[in-house]
Amino acid sequence: MTIAVLLLATSVTTADDTALLSGYRLTNKAFRAAAQKVMPALVTIETFGGVARPKTGKRGGGISRPGDGPTTGLIVSPDGWIVTSTFNFVKKPPIITVVLDDDSRHVAKLMGRDETQRICLLKIDGVKDLPTANFIPREKARVGQWAISIGIGYGDDDPAISAGIISATTRIFGKAIQTDANISPANYGGPLIDIDGGVIGVCVPLSPQSRSALAGVEWYDSGIGFVVPLHGQEKLLEQLKTGKEFHPGLIGIATKTATPKGQGAAIAAVAPKSPASKELKKGDRLLQVNGQEVIDVIHLKTILGRFYAGETITLKIGRGEKKLDIQITLAEKVEPIKRKKGRLKIKKIEAE
């Protein structure tokens, strides 16, 4: 009761000034409380065996090879489905175990994966009523809000946290939310949470420049990090549960870099036996993809990067004077286009 009297008797400074002052000091408390909220859904993943130095193309800048320590995952359904990052299995380990918040250890099976988002699902058996991670809708994310990454990759029972903000909300072909909290192998597969403890997304390595297995890892702890929000992706998760694999969809074209403005992106060449080879010709101008206007060649790349292999897209093209609507089903692989003057850059082909 004495405290109550004290509070009543004292005058308070303006809410604004004092809020700024105290707010950030209380922020540390809020970080801890938020991390605590998601702890029950956090799991430790251990792998046994596998290829020590996996072939991953260029050295994943900054790390010689994936480490040997444990990695992080999040429980997404009470019967034992766990989401984590495909990065954690780059070594293709034959044995995977999962340790829950109650310290129980379970053998896990790797099921489906989505290579465009670098996430995959694990299943453990013999469990029920597990606490699950609470994913918040992507639309709620605001540039500038607090974002805390959590992971157990340093090997302790206690997870490590890093605090930053949300830097952008529509990155990597629109799939990822960007943060400047530390994102690294220490927390790939783990959560990025908001100040309320809601999960904004799963920490993953990503890069718009390359789709090789370690692409994006070179940006670890650099203030450039990505997470993929799972809210709204229930259909995808159901497919991953069946073991399905999702890969980026390729079309099989090379574009002319200098297309006059207002004319979309002009095709310079078409890969043989590709989805494009049946319907598209050299010289065609891609004007719209699924109703979205194509500003230029660079913009086209960012639109096409959103689709999966097997997805069908509708293109509006300009051929000479005519405008045509064409449907194309994207493929997982296309042959590289060889030109007389020399090979075109591989990355252009991969993205398109």
Next chain:
Amino acid sequence: MFPSSRRAKLLAAWLLAVVLMLRCGTAAELISADQLAVVKATEAARIASIEKVYGSVVAIYGNDRQGGGSGVLYDPDGYALTNYHVVNAAGKDGWAGLADGKLYRWKLIGLDPGGDVAIIRLEGQDKFPVAALGDSSAVRVGDWAMAMGNPFVLAEDQKPTVTLGIVSGVKRFQPGAGKNMLVYGNCIQVDSSINPGNSGGPLFNLQSEVIGINGRGSFKERGRVNVGVGYAISMEQIRTFIPELLATKIAQHGTLDAVFTNRIGGVICSKINLDSTIARLGLELGDRLVSFNGRKITDANQFTNDLSMLPAGWPVQVGFQQGQGTRHVWLRLDALPYGSTKKTPARPKKIPPGRQLPIKPKMSLDKPGVVRDAKVNRRESARVLRDWGRFALGEKRLNKVPAYRFEEDIYEGGKKTGSQTVIRGLDGRFRVEQTSGELPKTTGWDGQVYWSQQAGDKAAKLDAAKAPSGDHLGQGVALGPLAGEKAVEHFAKIELEGADRSQNRRAYRLRTEDKQGRRRYLWFSMYDAMGRPQVQLLKTSAGRDGDPADRTMTYLDYRDVEGVQIPHRRRQVQRLYEGNMKEFVVTKCEPIVELAKDAFAMPTDTKTK
């Protein structure tokens, strides 16, 4: 009632502790709802401060849309700040992306290779979203700092990346590359994540003001990936160079062409070019530098840092000790040259860590300091006069009052020496009745003829050369018709020369010639005391440096007279330090609605009024 035994007391304490813990709720609740609300209030404030300027951040590309840098719009007409090395890679024009997702054309306006700054202009909107320029001299280590831009060209929809950190250091020096290029002489160091692609973008404080332009970082074994050390050019430095860039020049930095070193006994001149301005003014080897540009100098680094922020031609005072005495001289800084761009540079040596990568200028730097585009420069002059018109005339836009009457007191050497009544027409005609000295004197200009009449004598024409020409034109400028965008047409020639200082304020300096071929220099302020844009006429003169014959007049103490801002204080000054020779203080100013036809005509009778 209760046993007073120790055990009972312990039990009571234990019970109380249990009760308190229970009241604290479950272990999971580490923060109360109200405390969390306080945290979220700060978070919301930061989110709002980002939203306020989000639209002003520019993603800068070349014409082929490859690679890129960043920039920030600061003027609604589409002017944006960026790094020189960003436009050097991109070219004279290209594409710019804004947070609305659209691409706009941009054109290069001016470059400062020495300080790594450039101004570009976007086209395609009547009024672009802008960010306010902040005061970087108020920045302290530990302040929050937000970088916005397009690192690694991640902004596929042109929405910028925002990163948060703190100011790690101020007045930092990062050496340049090539010859006098990309010197970050007095920069702000931050730990907000800055990566390739952030270059040219804004560094904001939490009040949404731009305190610097990001441009460099320290990198080491991890390649060009942020390791917590980024550098931004301070806004204080950039503001000084803006007129140089708007003038479409390749701006040069200032130098004394003398080297000062820390020695026992002080900051000593260890090298000097005998042809430099300061050598001709008397500085010698071994002299001790005491002050520079108003600041006491105790360390050679301090001098280098301060100097790096100033353009060639900037007026400074230098104090140095020579023998027994201390001398103070005023001079305009000499220009630091750039290397010739005709030679291709030799294979770059291994770069020590933290050093800037070498830069190959795409644009020739062989003619720095010269207006490159007369058409754009004229447009910039028009804009200065337009903004001056906005200040002076406000909503009125046009001053219909034909003339003003001023009652003025005259001061010399701090003492009142007389008074006068001035009738000033907006077209520059005037009539002044002085009452200083024993006999009153009247002078005037009727638009064609200067005349003067001593009391009791016949009025006589004055030789134009003797006439106070600087005065009358200046007053004309001050009163209206020469304010506003159309004012450029009053001049036969007009050019924005660049940056200068007057009344210790940053200024635009314009060089004009009227239809009679008379040259006048005009200085207009850039900012008010709060650092917000404000264009006020500061000074007029027939020459640049205030030689005694130049009739230089400064204008102060602007006050509203029925909607028009009129200076209520004028000073006849001379030299770079604007020494006050004679001051006119207006005690009364009123508009004259009905002007007599012969108000300015030379009187024909011998009697005074």
Next chain:
Amino acid sequence: MVCSLNNHKAKRWFSLPAAVLVAAVALGHTALAAEPENVFASAIAHAQRRCVKIYGAGIGRVEGYATGLIVSADGQILTGQGVFLSGTNIRVVTPDGRMHYAKVLRRSTALQIALLKIESATPDFFEVPEKSPVAKGDWVLAVTNLFKVADRAEELSVSLGVVSLRTRLDARRGTQDVPYDGEVLITDAITSNPGAEGGALITIDGQLAGMVGKIIESKSTNTRLNYAVPADLLQKFLAGVATSTTSPKGKGGAKLGIRLFTLTGTKRAPAYIDRVLPNSPAAKAGLKKDDLILSIDKEIVHDIRGYGKLVKLLTPDEEITMLVKRKREILRILITPTGPKTDATKK
């Protein structure tokens, strides 16, 4: 006990101002008058007066400069155990810009730190606390001379982060190149930079939380680790108390009686049991063929090679806990290894 005194009072009129005041009172501060946005300023100023710049010899690509902490009034300075100490001239620049020559008083290999001395009075020094003043999630400021940006009397660079985790960085785990033995504070501020070693990690009210460590990689993640030696361990070193907390390594010679399945030819294969020797400790403990060894005493057995390394560190007659996977189950097995001598003398 701030946490729920508000919540349990149902009355809503306490809300924001009350919470704020309670927080302020609880934290022991009254509202500051000036610049509420930069409350780090006084903690930073306090630390700047107590840190030094150190210059010494470099070796190859490793830089010869670092930072140091003044820890006594008579010129004692704590810094990292680095190559910059290896030359004959160790130069220390105090906050006033003056240069002093330093000598090494003593070192700690376990903490990879060294104590230097300069012949000068240093009235401003860090009080090194006995108890760590930080918890996970607290703001920390790193005050260092990374990249030797600061020269002479210029102020050191300051970086902000939070405490990510306090954990062991243990030589025995074999997780890093550095023979560090003890706990560290991992932070998300990037301190792993040349010249930062020996810098101060402080709390926002100016207390010393730790000393910035060396540039190393975590072998758990193979990424750069930003860590600091915790203040309480620094204090023990200064007080002359031993800091090593590891139990001595195993005597070796332990035998379990397990033969692993090695037909795959690679030592990187998981550690499957091929044979359990009769009457061996493994047999007695109930291990079977095809069991997969997951961990020994909480150390993960990644593969055959890892198993071999761990077994070498065991001590005969000391019981260990082994986790094994048998089909889809995970079992916990207690097992006591025998040694070459004990075999013969075992009852």
